[in-house]
Amino acid sequence: MDATIAEQQRIMASDWGGGKSPFGTTWSKFMMWVFIVSDALTFAGFIVAYGFMRSVSPAWPDQQEVFSMGLITFMTFALISSSAVMAMSVGAAQQGNQKQAVRFLWLTFLGGLIFLSSQAYEWSHFIGEGARLNYNPWMPDVPQFTAVFFVMTGFHGFHVFTGLVLLAYTAIRASLGKYSGNGVEIAGLYWHFIDVVWVFIFAFFYLL
Amino acid sequence: MAETAHQATHHGYKGYVVIWGWLLAMTLLALGAGEYLPTGTLKALVLVGITLAKVLLIAAFFMHLKTEKLNLIMITFAPIILSLIMFFFMSPDMAETATRAFYLR
Numbered sequence: 001m002d003a004t005i006a007e008q009q010r011i012m013a014s015d016w017g018g019g020k021s022p023f024g025t026t027w028s029k030f031m032m033w034v035f036i037v038s039d040a041l042t043f044a045g046f047i048v049a050y051g052f053m054r055s056v057s058p059a060w061p062d063q064q065e066v067f068s069m070g071l072i073t074f075m076t077f078a079l080i081s082s083s084a085v086m087a088m089s090v091g092a093a094q095q096g097n098q099k100q101a102v103r104f105l106w107l108t109f110l111g112g113l114i115f116l117s118s119q120a121y122e123w124s125h126f127i128g129e130g131a132r133l134n135y136n137p138w139m140p141d142v143p144q145f146t147a148v149f150f151v152m153t154g155f156h157g158f159h160v161f162t163g164l165v166l167l168a169y170t171a172i173r174a175s176l177g178k179y180s181g182n183g184v185e186i187a188g189l190y191w192h193f194i195d196v197v198w199v200f201i202f203a204f205f206y207l208l
Numbered sequence: 209m210a211e212t213a214h215q216a217t218h219h220g221y222k223g224y225v226v227i228w229g230w231l232l233a234m235t236l237l238a239l240g241a242g243e244y245l246p247t248g249t250l251k252a253l254v255l256v257g258i259t260l261a262k263v264l265l266i267a268a269f270f271m272h273l274k275t276e277k278l279n280l281i282m283i284t285f286a287p288i289i290l291s292l293i294m295f296f297f298m299s300p301d302m303a304e305t306a307t308r309a310f311y312l313r
Contacts, residue, residue, distance in 0.1 A: 024277040037283060044291035052298055056305040064243065076235050084228035087270040088221050192270045196263050202235075203259040207242030208252060 032186045036193045039159075043197050046152050047204060053144040061138045061145050063206050068122070075118045076202050079160075082111025083195035090188040093181040098174060101184055105171040108191060112164045119157050123150075152201055159194050166190060227269045234262050 023030050054060060063069075089104030126149070130137035136146045170187045173179070238258045245251040268274040273281050 023280045025280065030280075033280060033284065037287060040287035041290065044287045044294070048291050048294045048298065051295055052302055055302045069239070069243075073235070073239055077232060080231045080235065081228065083266065083270055084224055084231070087224045087227075090272075091221060091224065189271055192266055195270075196266055199259055199262045199266070203238055203242075203255045207238055208255055 026182055028182060029186055029189070032189050036189060039193070040197075043155075043200070046155065047200060050148045050152065050205065053148060057142050057144060059139060059142060061136070061142065066138055067206060068125075069206070071118060071122060072202065072206050075115050075122075076198065078111050078114045078118070079195050079198050082108045082115070083192050085111060086188045086191045090185050093184040096181070098179050101179075101181075102171055102174045105167055105174070105184065105187075109164060109167045109171065112160055112167065112191070116157060116160050116164065119153065119160075123153075148205065152205060156194070156197055156201060159197065163187075163191050163194050223269065227265055230265060231262055234258050 023033075025033075085104050086108040089101045089108060092098075092100040092104060126146075131146045131149070133147055133150050134143050136143045139145065166187050170183050173183070238255060241251060241254045241258065245254060267284065273284060
């Protein structure tokens with residue numbers, strides 16, 4: 001009998017054991033992870049669709065000629081830097097340093113705002129050159145190029161926008177004294193996910 | 209006590225700054241690979257390698273996956289595995305479409 005109880009306790013304590021907290025995290029943080037995984041599947045669909053279109057297209061415009069790589073690199077640096085500052089904000093929140101956490105949250109917000117403004121500039125420049133969802137001025141036979149650009153960067157840009165709203169909401173609540181270290185961590189998870197998606201888009205769409 | 213927390217925070221920041229530096233360096237490396245390597249398998253492999261290394265760093269240190277339980281870590285990697293499966297399942301279609309496009313030119 002004792003052996004059975006010991007075996008049950010061993011299973012419950014293992015990574016797959018279940019129990020009261022099978023993932024060893026708060027429900028709100030776990031729900032953010034579930035959202036991130038489901039959203040990652042959406043982006044995975046986009047990236048695979050892009051891979052399909054790219055491999056069946058007879059030609060593809062040279063990204064170095066179409067895009068301003070200086071601007072794209074600057075945008076990438078801004079987003080990675082904001083992600084690093086967000087990690088520092090979570091670190092400060094875990095240490096109970098509310099003031100520092102809020103300061104880092106606003107710095108993260110600034111990084112995201114710089115990224116989004118640069119993307120708006122890139123889009124307006126692109127549209128000014130004649131690019132449309134169904135028309136590619138650099139290679140009219142390959143309209144997939146602009147379609148992929150607008151859909152992928154647009155969907156990502158919308159995520160950055162919602163991330164900014166979430167960051168502002170978290171920072172304002174914290175400033176009003178309704179501070180929650182868990183809330184900062186959840187906002188951080190979402191913001192890092194946005195960074196991860198951009199890492200894929202930067203490499204596969206702009207560089208490959 | 210407050211001093212200990214202050215020191216611990218600074219120690220934590222140092223780790224984040226190091227990862228930040230690595231991410232920026234890898235971004236520059238990817239940029240160089242994109243610019244100077246000829247289009248082909250080598251370029252694709254280098255870029256995929258750098259991208260996965262960056263994603264691992266962000267997930268492990270910024271998202272603190274390193275300290276999470278193994279079952280949560282494995283769930284988060286499902287999209288990458290599923291997208292690889294999706295890509296390779298579509299490869300016969302890609303070959304067929306490319307062949308048809310070649311003969312219809």
